[in-house]
Amino acid sequence: MGRIVMKFGGTSMAGTERIRRVARIVARQQAAGHEVAVVVSAMAGETDRLVNFCREANPLYDPAEYDVVVASGEQVTSGLLALTLQALGCKARSWLGWQLPIHTDDAYAKARIGEIETDAIAASMAAGEIAVIPGFQGVSDAGRVTTLGRGGSDTSAVAVAAALKADRCDIYTDVDGVYTTDPRIVAKAKKLKHVTYEEMLELASVGSKVLQTRSVSLAMKEGVRVQVLSSFIDDDATPADEIPGTMIVSDEELEGLDMEAQLITGIAADKNEAKVILTRVPDKPGTVAAIFSPLAGANINVDMIIQNVGRDKGETDVTFTVPAADLLRAQTLLEAQRDVIGFNRIITDAKVAKISVVGVGMRSHAGVASTMFKALADRGINIQAISTSEIKVSVLIDEDETELAVRVLHTAYGLDGE
Numbered sequence: 001m002g003r004i005v006m007k008f009g010g011t012s013m014a015g016t017e018r019i020r021r022v023a024r025i026v027a028r029q030q031a032a033g034h035e036v037a038v039v040v041s042a043m044a045g046e047t048d049r050l051v052n053f054c055r056e057a058n059p060l061y062d063p064a065e066y067d068v069v070v071a072s073g074e075q076v077t078s079g080l081l082a083l084t085l086q087a088l089g090c091k092a093r094s095w096l097g098w099q100l101p102i103h104t105d106d107a108y109a110k111a112r113i114g115e116i117e118t119d120a121i122a123a124s125m126a127a128g129e130i131a132v133i134p135g136f137q138g139v140s141d142a143g144r145v146t147t148l149g150r151g152g153s154d155t156s157a158v159a160v161a162a163a164l165k166a167d168r169c170d171i172y173t174d175v176d177g178v179y180t181t182d183p184r185i186v187a188k189a190k191k192l193k194h195v196t197y198e199e200m201l202e203l204a205s206v207g208s209k210v211l212q213t214r215s216v217s218l219a220m221k222e223g224v225r226v227q228v229l230s231s232f233i234d235d236d237a238t239p240a241d242e243i244p245g246t247m248i249v250s251d252e253e254l255e256g257l258d259m260e261a262q263l264i265t266g267i268a269a270d271k272n273e274a275k276v277i278l279t280r281v282p283d284k285p286g287t288v289a290a291i292f293s294p295l296a297g298a299n300i301n302v303d304m305i306i307q308n309v310g311r312d313k314g315e316t317d318v319t320f321t322v323p324a325a326d327l328l329r330a331q332t333l334l335e336a337q338r339d340v341i342g343f344n345r346i347i348t349d350a351k352v353a354k355i356s357v358v359g360v361g362m363r364s365h366a367g368v369a370s371t372m373f374k375a376l377a378d379r380g381i382n383i384q385a386i387s388t389s390e391i392k393v394s395v396l397i398d399e400d401e402t403e404l405a406v407r408v409l410h411t412a413y414g415l416d417g418e
Contacts, residue, residue: 001033002167003125007135007157010044011174012231013077016084022231023084025172030090030130037121037131037164039157040081042073047150063108067137067147071097074134074153082132092130095121097145102138102156104146111138111146113155116163125164133160154215162222168247169219169226171211176230177246178203178210180415181267185406190417192246192265199265200248202358202392216248225249251360263361263368264413269402270354273303274327275384276320278334280344283316290341291318294333300326303354304387304396318343319385321396324350352384353402356394357409369393375412381405 006029008022022040030036042050050070054061078094085092100121104111121131135153138146148155154171161169177191178200195203197220204213210228219226229245281287288307295302306319322330327350334346362368372393376383381404385396397405410416 003035003037003164004029005037005039005157005161005164005166005169006172007039007153007169008041008172008231009153009174010041010046012172013040013042013081014044016080018231019077019080019084022172023081023088023090025231026081026085026130027088027090030128035125037125037133037160037166038081039133039135039153039160040074040077041135041153042077046073046076064144067108067111067145071134071137071145071147074136078132078134082130085130085132090130091128092132093124094132094134096134097137098139098143100133102159104138104140104148106140106142106144106146108140108144108146110149111140113138113148113159116159118163122164149214151212152214154212155218158215158219158222158224158226161224162218167225169224170229171215171226172229172231173210174230174232175210175228177228178248179266180417181406181410182269185269185403186410186416188416189410190415194247194249194254195265196251196254196360197248198251198391199358199360202356202389203266203268211248219248220250223250225253254360263365264357264359264415265361266358267406267409267413267415268356268358269406270356271399271402272324273321273352273354273396274324274330275349275352275396276322276327276330276334277347278318278341278343278345279347280315281318282342283314287341288318290337291334292320294337295322295330298326298329298333300330300333304385304394306385321352321354321385351399352396353399353405354394354396355402355405355409356392357413358392360391362391362393371412372409375408376405379404379408381408 006026012022013019026036026038047070050073054066054069082092082094100117103115104113125131135156136147140146157169178195179189179191181189183189200216204211204216226248227245292302300322303321308317331346331348357372381397381401383395387394
């Protein structure tokens, strides 16, 4: 049949009963004739517990030793799943990051994957053995355990799928696919059958929590077909091959499908934004660089940027957004550069939200932005900032109006289902 990489997150692996459920899902895929590799996360909450142990042991912990500790969560679940599969009569074994091996650089706690050796694991899978791989971890050239950063198991799964030249990578999570928006906000949100890599990247970057941005970027680079599914299904449910979740594919594959691509794919909301305004900034070359260089040096990501029309006195206001968690650091850095930048004062607001409309259809259709602005204006929702890309329009609004804005836009673009 085919070669499939399956990935299960922390909620799917939270306890022996859920691991048994996962084992049954995996066993069914092998019984259907597929060669199967499984990538697992640590049990829900376990990585946080291990991180706290590191902080208690030494607040200034060595990142290399930190990785040794936090990587153990996935080691436990990979062994438990292999044991559970064996109890079901399947041939299975675990392959730790250093056993494959998964080669990474030595940036401990945020390592990047370089190469994955697959000869041994591919031979094992071809012989009918299910390979169980702990996500989130690898090994440096120095032979030390490394981790990929929080949420890295999705990236591990996509990287393993690319290395094994798998037919697809199935990401099992606590949702059954990618929706037009959060179903908890809009009851009429629809599950999407297909989403392009670019759309998923945009949705992930502006608030959708279904997939980690880094994993989608890797899938796009390597051409790995990714499917999002729910692991919380009954044993008698239809297999994934027959009723898929959401498939994330290339633009070319989407164009070849027998379907009419819709203008807008989804609406995303992100409340983890904070607005910063610098008033009366000198309107001259070099000023903007003086504002954003210290932020870049501190690895603070800046999103929306607005520079107002200059005043008569050669001054202007500059508005931008940063992650809410970085607001205090950003404010401190800018205050330290007040004399260099020459601004009058800093105004901050953490009670804002970014609402984004995403869809590849924007490339060939006009009027997407005007529809957004009119729909929000009709409901009295004020827009504080705007940013765009080829397939996305984002606006900054008051946080209290987030849910209303999502519902209004979902209806305005005709995304409401039955």
